[in-house]
Amino acid sequence: xxxxxxxxxxxxxxxxxxxxxxxxxxxxxxxxxxxxxxxxxxxxxxxxxxxxxxxxxxxxxxxxxxxxxxxxxxxxxxxxxxxxxxxxxxxxxxxxxxxxxxxxxxxxxxxxxxxxxxxxxxxxxxxxxxxxxxxxxxxxxxxxxxxxxxxxxxxxxxxxxxxxxxxxxxxxxxxxxxxxxxxxxxxxxxxxxxxxxxxxxxxxxxxxxxxxxxxxxxxxxxxxxxxxxxxxx
Numbered sequence: 189x190x191x192x193x194x195x196x197x198x199x200x201x202x203x204x205x206x207x208x209x210x211x212x213x214x215x216x217x218x219x220x221x222x223x224x225x226x227x228x229x230x231x232x233x234x235x236x237x238x239x240x241x242x243x244x245x246x247x248x249x250x251x252x253x254x255x256x257x258x259x260x261x262x263x264x265x266x267x268x269x270x271x272x273x274x275x276x277x278x279x280x281x282x283x284x285x286x287x288x289x290x291x292x293x294x295x296x297x298x299x300x301x302x303x304x305x306x307x308x309x310x311x312x313x314x315x316x317x318x319x320x321x322x323x324x325x326x327x328x329x330x331x332x333x334x335x336x337x338x339x340x341x342x343x344x345x346x347x348x349x350x351x352x353x354x355x356x357x358x359x360x361x362x363x364x365x366x367x368x369x370x371x372x373x374x375x376x377x378x379x380x381x382x383x384x385x386x387x388x389x390x391x392x393x394x395x396x397x398x399x400x401x402x403x404x405x406x407x408x409x410x411x412x413x414x415x416x417x418x419x420x421x
Contacts, residue, residue, distance in 0.1 A: 192229040199226045201237055208244070211251065213294040214408050215240055216395055217282065220296040224273075252291060253412045260288030262325060262339035265385070266317035267392035268299070268309040278302055279309035282395025283317040284411070285324060291411045293320055296395045307347030311371070313396075314343050314352065318371050318380060338378055342385040352382040 192198055205219045218240050225233045264285040271277045278298050285293040295316065303309035321339045328335070343349050352371050374380040393399065394407040408414070 192231060192234050195226075195229055198229040198234060198237065201241070202226055205237070205240060212244075212413075213252075213284070213291065213395065213411055214247075214250075214404075214413055215244065216294055216296040217280075217398065220280075220298070224298065247415075249415050250413060251416055253414065253416075254290045255288075255412075257288035257290075259336060260290075261335055261337055262287055262321055262328070263342065264293075264317045264321050264339065265342045265390055265392040266310070266313040267344060267390050267396040268303075268306075268313040269397040270303065270306040270309050272397065273298060276302070279312070280396050281309075281313040281316050282392045282397075283313060283320065284392045284395060285317070285320060287324075287328075289412070291413075293324060294395055295320065305347075307345055307351070310343060310345035310348040311351055313392075314341060314348050314382065315371050317341055318374060321380070322374070338381050340381045340383055342383055342390070344385050344387040344390040346384055349382050349384045 202219070202223050205215065206223055209216045209219045218236070222229075222233055222236050222240070262285065264283055266281070266283040268282070269280045272280050278301070281295065281297050281299055283293075283295045284291060297316075299309060299312055301312075303312065318341060321341065325335060325339060343352075352375050354372070371380070371382070375382055387393070391407060391410055394404060394411075399407070
């Protein structure tokens with residue numbers, strides 16, 4: 189593949205898309221993907237950027253909607269696509285955090301280390317989500333919003349959920365020592381709950397892997413990302 193001649197334009201547009209993804213979780217995965225090639229973009233990567241721009245052109249009036257809840261709780265979803273990066277076989281982490289029914293934080297990022305199993309990459313994603321939820325809980329506390337129950341972390345990998353509750357530190361998980369102790373310690377102290385959720389209900393799916401049109405739209409709907417009622421007013 190030939191390198192893109194206007195690499196500066198590519199980097200400029202991708203930089204703008206990265207800023208936009210702070211308010212548009214629906215493009216988070218795609219923007220994260222094209223941002224990995226800013227040093228040497230090709231025509232293929234430029235075509236991907238143009239597809240993102242065309243999608244945004246058709247959804248200019250879309251955004252997140254928020255509603256009030258009487259007793260909102262923190263809960264998050266974590267997912268990972270195992271060895272999905274063809275260049276280095278690293279996995280992609282995606283998570284979404286809700287306060288009540290409102291999406292307040294999301295994340296898409298390539299993991300720093302190569303995972304040796306799907307359980308390992310899912311557990312790393314779970315640990316990343318746990319860090320974010322703990323920080324958000326502290327922020328809410330400073331704002332005078334105290335939770336009545338520990339935050340719930342939803343994971344669609346049974347092996348990762350078992351690790352979070354397993355008091356035995358064995359050789360198969362020893363290379364994940366920091367993540368293992370961090371999440372397990374919070375669960376043991378009752379500060380976090382880790383629960384299993386079927387893959388079909390995993391809302392972080394759209395942040396960790398490419399999806400076809402129908403499931404993509406379904407997840408956007410569950411994020412309460414839709415056309416603004418003020419559009420055209």
